[in-house]
Amino acid sequence: MATIKEVAKIAGVSVGTVSNVITGSVTVGADRKERVLNAIREIEYHPNHVARSLKLQRTKMLGMIISDITNPFFSQMVRGAEEAARKQNYLLLTFNTDDRFEREEQALSELRSRRVDGILLVVAPSQAKPSHIVETLKAGIPVVCLDRIPPGLEVDSVTVDNINAARDCVRHLIAQGHRKIGIITGTMALQTAQQRLQGFEETMRAAGLEVDRDWVRHGDFRSESGYQMGREILLGKNLPTALFISNNLMAYGVLQALDDFNLHCPGDLAIATFDDPAITQVFRPRLTAISQPAYSFGYTGAELLIQRIESKKTGESPIAIRLPTELHIRESSAFEPRTLQ
Amino acid sequence: MATIKEVAKIAGVSVGTVSNVITGSVTVGADRKERVLNAIREIEYHPNHVARSLKLQRTKMLGMIISDITNPFFSQMVRGAEEAARKQNYLLLTFNTDDRFEREEQALSELRSRRVDGILLVVAPSQAKPSHIVETLKAGIPVVCLDRIPPGLEVDSVTVDNINAARDCVRHLIAQGHRKIGIITGTMALQTAQQRLQGFEETMRAAGLEVDRDWVRHGDFRSESGYQMGREILLGKNLPTALFISNNLMAYGVLQALDDFNLHCPGDLAIATFDDPAITQVFRPRLTAISQPAYSFGYTGAELLIQRIESKKTGESPIAIRLPTELHIRESSAFEPRTLQ
């Protein structure tokens, strides 16, 4: 690998001059500049970013910790973050935790060793105090939490209003004619799951509607749990006519369960869900869904993070960005129970 | 940020000893080791990986260049690569090119500056000679091409047998009773697109079936092009009964087009496609699809790449790994034209 020294030798100038040409911070005489540029091209010199990072004490890398890139919600998020990052010459180092706390700890530790300039974090569920995050912050590494906020932590964040989104969605189900409505929650250790449940319960209570205890099931945001909970509900004696499901993956699981029983949506069970990836929209049933601005989560989060990094303001009060959601009403939430047909 | 020097001072030993404790390469006396470990914990020392990289001349980072993480095919691939990488303590630096050649060049250049130890590459379509890849290889940075092989380049690769996969799929359509079959190809500058078309044409010819020129459309692997080509075909006077589509995204586009015309699959137009992401399988219509081992592309590719890196065998003849595909026959390819009902 060519070094700055070799470039200097070929161009017949000093390393300082080459460096000045590259960074552009200091003006260099036109002739020398020319010679340097030629030398760079000649030996295909690529500035060693590792050495530069060591010297400058910053890597121009952002760490990004998510649960699973395979979930369209997160792949959109990563895409958004990457785009915002690249625009300011940052690169992304991505980790999947599968929502496992140990993995998050490992990722954070690794990222600190790698000396990333900041971290985008979708926290994993946990009962433990988020001391690993606190320590990271204390070490002067900015962290922006995306989608979820760890309980009892003051930190920059980009979120949505889960309570209101859930409320609107459940109201819609009621307006459709549904009275017997159930819910599959996400991992209850997560704030988002709690809030979606809260929105559901408040709305049902306000409408004076009973919720059978069998209709409230706690999943973990993965499709297998949706499948499992869906089955359990369908095996009950008293069936709801509609289900509010706390994310897309679990909704797919429920659809799978319906299929097993040879049941249909919405005829046998109506469904409304969080998350609304574009790819599913050409298929049937069309899902009534609360769309979250997944891409913006990443984009906005990265922008905020970089701002924090470059302004070096530590100890500021946390910035909390709220992004809007939107309820898309489609066929899966229709009220058309079989018995009426 | 704490340094190894501070650890040494606190533990009352030399930096060399601390280093030995950390890397574990040299045996250190039990008492000193103890003291070092305590000091590390006390000041929360995280070894500076940047400095280590500079010294060791390797970063334990892999570059990964794909077209779009948002496509489930690639997110699976990235996930696989990440898992294989982490198993051997490598991290992934990911780039989306949107299949644009300039972005690929930028990415490669950036990755070389970052001194990644190797690169996983899904090449973008291009007429140009892949000199940027050749130069990278020449610089001693191993590259493994995933899914697609750039024309005229000897390089390690992980691919599938596109010709045979397409052949099997088209044979299935014929066996179903279809005689009027069209195709939407991918970007024709890409080997995969060419091969899928080739498999299609060979099979049709072998079966003595005519292919209307209007039924052969060239897309670009993105859903918009599937939508566009789908519309054009549906607007024609002579309609095919089935369409072989070269990837998942374009298939969604075609479904969208069918929807616009209030037409149904497979009743009005049967469909078979490349790629088979799990999430779509609970929806209708169920797509007849050729599943590719997306995860394995990444996993196997990363393993191969790391092997190359660590064995340092340069100038070896390229290794070409072939992964199996599988045809999943579902309802979207059924032969049940409306006129017969």
Add this chain to the structure above:
DNA sequence: TTGTACGCGTTATCAA
């Protein structure tokens, strides 16, 4: 405007 020399935090070599 240009060149020299130092230091960023490690690891490896060598001598003790």
Add this chain to the structure above:
DNA sequence: TTGATAACGCGTACAA
């Protein structure tokens, strides 16, 4: 087994 020290490649004072 341990400690001192020389790189790794770059950016940047500082001197010229």
